[in-house]
Amino acid sequence: MVYQNKTITAITTPLGSGGVGVIRISGEDSLCILQKIFSKKPDQKLLPDFVPNMATHGWILDEVGLIDEVIAIYFKAPNSYTGEDVVEISCHGGINIVKNILNLTLNHGATMAERGEFTKRAFLNGKMDLSQAEAVLDVIHAKTDKFAKVSAHNLSGTLSTYINTLRHEIMELLAKITAAIDFPDDVAEPSYEFLEEKITTAINKIDKALSGAKSSNLMRQGLKIALIGQTNVGKSSLFNKLLNSQRAIVTSIAGTTRDVIQESLDIAGIPVTLMDTAGLRELCAQSESDYIEAIGIDFSRKCLEDADLVLFMYDLKKGIDKEDEEIIKEIGDKPHIKIGSKADLIEDLPQDVLCISTKTDTGIDELKKQIETMIINQNKIEDNEFSTNIRQQECLENAKIALNHALLGTQREELQDLISIDVKSALLNLNEITGEVMTDEILTHIFDQFCIGK
Ligand SMILES: Nc1nc2c(ncn2[C@@H]2O[C@H](COP(=O)(O)OP(=O)(O)OP(=O)(O)O)[C@@H](O)[C@H]2O)c(=O)[nH]1
Ligand SMILES: [Mg+2]
Structure with a gap:
């Protein structure tokens, strides 16, 4: 209609x-x-x-x-x-x-x-169903090529087809239970082993749909990488190198960078915000310039706090001094990569640290690889068939809770009438993903995220 x-x-x-x-x-x-x-x-x-x-x-x-x-x-x-x-x-x-x-x-x-x-x-x-409508939003707003492609799959109905198949399997199971309840003389109750097997299969299928949750959330939200270190260690030079553009000012004057400069990068399909910061150093804030730099240093500390990954840089020629030790303390157990800079200026490179030079490009490819590996390992990103959003993940989680409850009931051989209540509840949660069950509130929430004209 x-x-x-x-x-x-x-x-x-x-x-x-x-x-x-x-x-x-x-x-x-x-x-x-x-x-x-x-x-x-x-x-x-x-x-x-x-x-x-x-x-x-x-x-x-x-x-x-x-x-x-x-x-x-x-x-x-x-x-x-x-x-x-x-x-x-x-x-x-x-x-x-x-x-x-x-x-x-x-x-x-x-x-x-x-x-x-x-x-x-x-x-x-x-x-289109609701998960496809949500995919329209993702395709439009995807910040990386990988996420645009994953979202295009959902637009074509990959998630909907998977959920619909699962819904039908659960409906069949529900029909078997209710037939025996409604017509006890004519229809035999399904065995508890049968129920256990079907419910376990459904739970596994939900887990599969949820397996891409973490990476899809990351592909939507992105993460932050901060360049942190003393003044003049070469943070802005590395920032420019990673972006492949002369975005930040580089000079030999200590304290060149004041504001936080940020740009976007696509690393392993994750939209990353790379932040170049003012060098950390002690200032007594006497001159106006010191005063401005002190504000920049406060910003750097805030970036350090917000960052998901820190690129800590020190000057190889100077080695790690007391101030670097302080910075390392501030980084604490935050995920970080320790980088020795200006490798072109020294003969013997230390083995226990990643040595780079933005002048000769030494170690730059290795650094890019390490950043990518850290992002992938830390966030347990795997290639997944399914991309889901928070709303869909909540529906899947709720369906799983209901099915786990049903499974417990089956193992305890509870009345099948009671088990059917949990199975039905799981089905209702799955229906919400594709929009079989819909409230005005959910619709408004979803479509308010679109812009006019979509
Ligand atoms: N030889 C050599 N010089 C470098 C390298 N990287 C940076 N420099 C020089 O070191 C100086 C400081 O570089 P920046 O990139 O501005 O350092 P920064 O850490 O951003 O400095 P602040 O913004 O003051 O905190 C500049 O003169 C750069 O040319 C390098 O790999 N080798
Ligand atoms: Mg700088």
């Missing part, structure tokens, strides 16, 4: 100058609105026949004159993104052009779409 509602409109492409801008209209008045503003010719009103799914070239006109040359496509319900009649107008990507066309559609009866409303309608009209 198609979800009946007012006709909505929005700009679906980012606002800015670009090759193309797209305005999408969805609802039963879509075609009618297009016909009011479209013409095959720029100098006289001439309406074409809009054939569904075919691109039609023409012009958008308002009562005064020409707005732009466009391509319009009419998607007839239910064969559209939202499942309703949809019109997409591709115009030249100038901010004023897209805004003018949007305003025209509003003037002709469309209502401004809310955040995620196109995708919400697609879900409500059965064009």
Whole structure:
């Protein structure tokens, strides 16, 4: 059944100058609105026949004159993104052009779409389930190539298919238990061994879906790496090297970096924020410049606290001195890599530390490898078929709790009537993942994360 509602409109492409801008209209008045503003010719009103799914070239006109040359496509319900009649107008990507066309559609009866409303309608009209709708958000916002690819799998229904198969297996089990309860004279109770086997299988399947939870959360949230060390050890030089760009100022003056400079990197599919910080040193804050640097040093300490991984640097030529010892104490048991810098300036490199030079590139590849290995090992990242979000993970965890309870009941050979209550509860939790059971509150929470036009 198609979800009946007012006709909505929005700009679906980012606002800015670009090759193309797209305005999408969805609802039963879509075609009618297009016909009011479209013409095959720029100098006289001439309406074409809009054939569904075919691109039609023409012009958008308002009562005064020409707005732009466009391509319009009419998607007839239910064969559209939202499942309703949809019109997409591709115009030249100038901010004023897209805004003018949007305003025209509003003037002709469309209502401004809310955040995620196109995708919400697609879900409500059965064009996609809830986990697929959530995947739309992930595909759009993925910060790394790997996560974009994993999310595209969910968009295609990988998670939904897996959950649906599991749901059907649990439904069958439930049907067997309830048949025996409802018709005790005709249907035999399933054996407890049978129940135990089926429930254990279901729990294992939930564990498999949950196995990618940690890495998917990391791929969404990312993690922070801080470069920490005394002044002049070469933090900014390494920062620039890892980014492959001259992002931070490098000079031989101690105390060059004041503010925290941060940039994004993709390491093993995880979006990483790399932070270059002011060198840590004791200051008596006498001059104005000292005062500014002292603030920078406070920022460095905050970065050290926030970081998931610390790259601690010291100057190989000077060796580890008292101040370095203090910094090492501050790092404590936080995950870190100890790096000796300016390896090009000394002859005998120590074996117990990673020696690098940003001048000769000594040790840089090895450092990149160590960072990647630490991230992967510490976060126990494995390649997984499934990407899940926090909401889906909560549903899976709750389903697992209910099934574990059912398993306990089975092992204790409790009344099957009681066991069925837990099995049913697990099923309800799984239903929430794909959106079989849905409250307005959950829907609002999910689609509020979208932007307008999606
Ligand atoms: N020979 C040599 N010099 C280096 C190397 N790395 C950095 N330097 C020099 O060391 C000086 C300080 O480098 P920076 O990268 O600014 O050091 P920093 O740790 O960011 O310094 P602050 O911002 O003051 O804390 C500059 O003159 C760099 O050219 C290196 O690998 N070899
Ligand atoms: Mg610096």
